[in-house]
Amino acid sequence: MSRLSLLLCVALTAVLVLAVLLGETPLSAAQMMQALNQPSSPPGEVLWSIRAPRAATAAVVGAGLGLAGAAMQGLLRNPLADPGVLGVSASSGLGAALVIAFGLAATPGAIEAAALGGALVAGLLVVGLAARFREPETLILFGVSLSAFAGALTALVFNLSPSPVSTTEVLAWLLGSAANRDWADVARTIGPMAVGAGLCAYAGRGLVMLTLGEETAAMSGLPMARLRTAAVAGAALLSGAAVAAAGVIGFVGLAAPHLVRRGVGDDPQAALAPSAVAGALLLTAADLAARMMPTEQELKLGVVTALFGAPLFALVAWRAARSWRT
Amino acid sequence: MSAVWELSDVTARQGARVVLSHASLVLEAGEILGVLGPNGAGKTTLLRGGLGLLPLQGGEARLQGRAVGDLSEGQRARLVGYLPQERRVGWNLSAARIASLGAPHLSPANAMQVGRESLARVGLEGFEARGVLDMSGGERARVLLARLLATGAPLLVADEPAAGLDPDAQLLTLELLRAEAERGAAVAVTLHDLTLAARACDRLVVLHEGRIASQGPPEQALTPQVLSEVFKLDGSLIDTPAGLTLSARRLARQG
Numbered sequence: 192m193s194r195l196s197l198l199l200c201v202a203l204t205a206v207l208v209l210a211v212l213l214g215e216t217p218l219s220a221a222q223m224m225q226a227l228n229q230p231s232s233p234p235g236e237v238l239w240s241i242r243a244p245r246a247a248t249a250a251v252v253g254a255g256l257g258l259a260g261a262a263m264q265g266l267l268r269n270p271l272a273d274p275g276v277l278g279v280s281a282s283s284g285l286g287a288a289l290v291i292a293f294g295l296a297a298t299p300g301a302i303e304a305a306a307l308g309g310a311l312v313a314g315l316l317v318v319g320l321a322a323r324f325r326e327p328e329t330l331i332l333f334g335v336s337l338s339a340f341a342g343a344l345t346a347l348v349f350n351l352s353p354s355p356v357s358t359t360e361v362l363a364w365l366l367g368s369a370a371n372r373d374w375a376d377v378a379r380t381i382g383p384m385a386v387g388a389g390l391c392a393y394a395g396r397g398l399v400m401l402t403l404g405e406e407t408a409a410m411s412g413l414p415m416a417r418l419r420t421a422a423v424a425g426a427a428l429l430s431g432a433a434v435a436a437a438g439v440i441g442f443v444g445l446a447a448p449h450l451v452r453r454g455v456g457d458d459p460q461a462a463l464a465p466s467a468v469a470g471a472l473l474l475t476a477a478d479l480a481a482r483m484m485p486t487e488q489e490l491k492l493g494v495v496t497a498l499f500g501a502p503l504f505a506l507v508a509w510r511a512a513r514s515w516r517t
Numbered sequence: 518m519s520a521v522w523e524l525s526d527v528t529a530r531q532g533a534r535v536v537l538s539h540a541s542l543v544l545e546a547g548e549i550l551g552v553l554g555p556n557g558a559g560k561t562t563l564l565r566g567g568l569g570l571l572p573l574q575g576g577e578a579r580l581q582g583r584a585v586g587d588l589s590e591g592q593r594a595r596l597v598g599y600l601p602q603e604r605r606v607g608w609n610l611s612a613a614r615i616a617s618l619g620a621p622h623l624s625p626a627n628a629m630q631v632g633r634e635s636l637a638r639v640g641l642e643g644f645e646a647r648g649v650l651d652m653s654g655g656e657r658a659r660v661l662l663a664r665l666l667a668t669g670a671p672l673l674v675a676d677e678p679a680a681g682l683d684p685d686a687q688l689l690t691l692e693l694l695r696a697e698a699e700r701g702a703a704v705a706v707t708l709h710d711l712t713l714a715a716r717a718c719d720r721l722v723v724l725h726e727g728r729i730a731s732q733g734p735p736e737q738a739l740t741p742q743v744l745s746e747v748f749k750l751d752g753s754l755i756d757t758p759a760g761l762t763l764s765a766r767r768l769a770r771q772g
Contacts, residue, residue, distance in 0.1 A: 404601060404605060409570060412622060415590070
């Protein structure tokens with residue numbers, strides 16, 4: 192493991208520990224000991240059934256977004272790409288919005304299934320397009336239009352929604368949150384995430400070769416068609432599962448690869464694993480911040496990531512621009 | 518000697534336009550073939566079509582006797598190393614890492630070793646850890662050439678490897694390709710500098726509007742008639758102490 196990954200893992204562990212120990216309900220030292228020794232005691236419930244699964248959800252979703260972002264930036268050779276660039280996140284959000292608007296939100300797992308379904312439909316479409324059009328610019332343009340279309344349909348759901356209640360619900364869900372998740376939610380997310388991560392890892396060597404352009408990659412002897420499909424499908428699965436688990440959360444997928452890029456010598460393959468850890472770190476920290484902020488109503492996770500992410504990202508861009516090259 | 522690369526009666530289109538028409542050529546081990554022609558004559562299309570990067574509308578391309586279309590990606594990569602004209606590099610990878618990408622079939626450590634050796638051959642010893650995007654255009658072109666050399670393939674195809682390089686780097690590039698030919702590789706290069714082509718290549722193919730206008734040793738391929746009809750130049754190749762040299766001026770436009 193590289194020093195960078197080690198550092199990120201240590202930081203992630205520290206934030207996870209903090210996320211379990213800190214919370215709205217202050218626990219005394221004695222209660223804390225009880226919670227650690229007896230997980231089924233009331234303080235134990237707070238720690239292991241409320242805080243821990245929430246932190247785990249944030250970590251898993253953050254890891255998925257970070258990895259998907261790194262895979263997309265590698266595939267499209269574009270530092271501005273993020274998991275949403277191909278329109279998968281927006282389509283996933285549309286799936287969830289439809290379920291909520293039709294009043295099915297109470298059905299367990301319905302929102303998650305619809306979000307994942309939306310991601311899969313968009314993912315298949317994008318995989319098909321990626322097989323046909325190789326130029327990154329073309330893919331990005333398709334992604335932008337798919338994203339806009341899904342966004343327009345989501346707005347249409349708001350527009351035609353008969354009750355303001357469901358509109359509020361959809362909006363609340365779209366803003367993203369890791370609150371009130373249990374271990375079953377985490378378990379449901381890990382399956383598709385693991386498959387997505389496997390696909391991205393498989394695609395890694397293809398991403399490095401694409402650094403030299405489509406033609407060199409095509410002549411390199413690597414099975415580029417398969418590797419490209421794996422990258423797109425993997426990123427779609429990761430971002431779809433992320434949206435299904437916690438709503439639409441921006442900036443993590445964009446910023447995580449940038450945090451690690453310098454440490455891995457700009458290598459798109461080597462950036463994959465550290466980007467996942469960095470994403471987990473960012474989102475867990477953001478969720479902890481959302482919980483700890485003394486606001487009347489808890490801030491939504493997507494709001495926090497955008498609020499802190501945007502200036503942070505501008506700072507990263509500023510630093511990168513100083514050594515900008517053509 | 519057997520043909521390493523053979524195009525027979527190859528025709529290719531770009532959209533509705535025929536950009537390469539009934540082109541045939543044979544390239545054997547140990548020789549350097551220069552592919553010449555004005556911009557848009559079909560040089561890149563010839564290379565890409567011949568390597569299976571572009572569908573052919575007619576004719577056939579063979580690598581060591583086997584139709585290009587029948588080869589798997591892995592088989593083709595073992596037979597050909599290709600250096601495209603496009604030199605854009607997506608990420609700021611180190612020079613050694615870029616060069617090592619010429620040998621993706623090797624283990625990472627071995628590929629890096631091969632990459633470092635190739636960098637030394639192109640005169641970039643000590644630049645191994647430097648990011649390619651932090652280099653000058655000429656240095657980057659040499660790193661990409663090192664990646665081509667790292668393939669060690671029996672056929673090396675380079676599209677304008679000398680473009681944008683200073684005279685010394687142009688000569689170094691063709692010297693390195695000559696060394697590859699001497700180890701037994703077949704080499705095909707597109708060039709715009711006719712003097713450089715005449716001196717560095719064993720044979721030349723001159724393309725004009727998608728057709729092969731002439732083909733053969735430099736003196737035979739670049740006759741005054743070809744220079745005039747294809748390149749719109751009034752002049753000829755002359756033998757000087759430094760080698761064949763183009764002495765020509767722009768043909769006055771008529772009408």
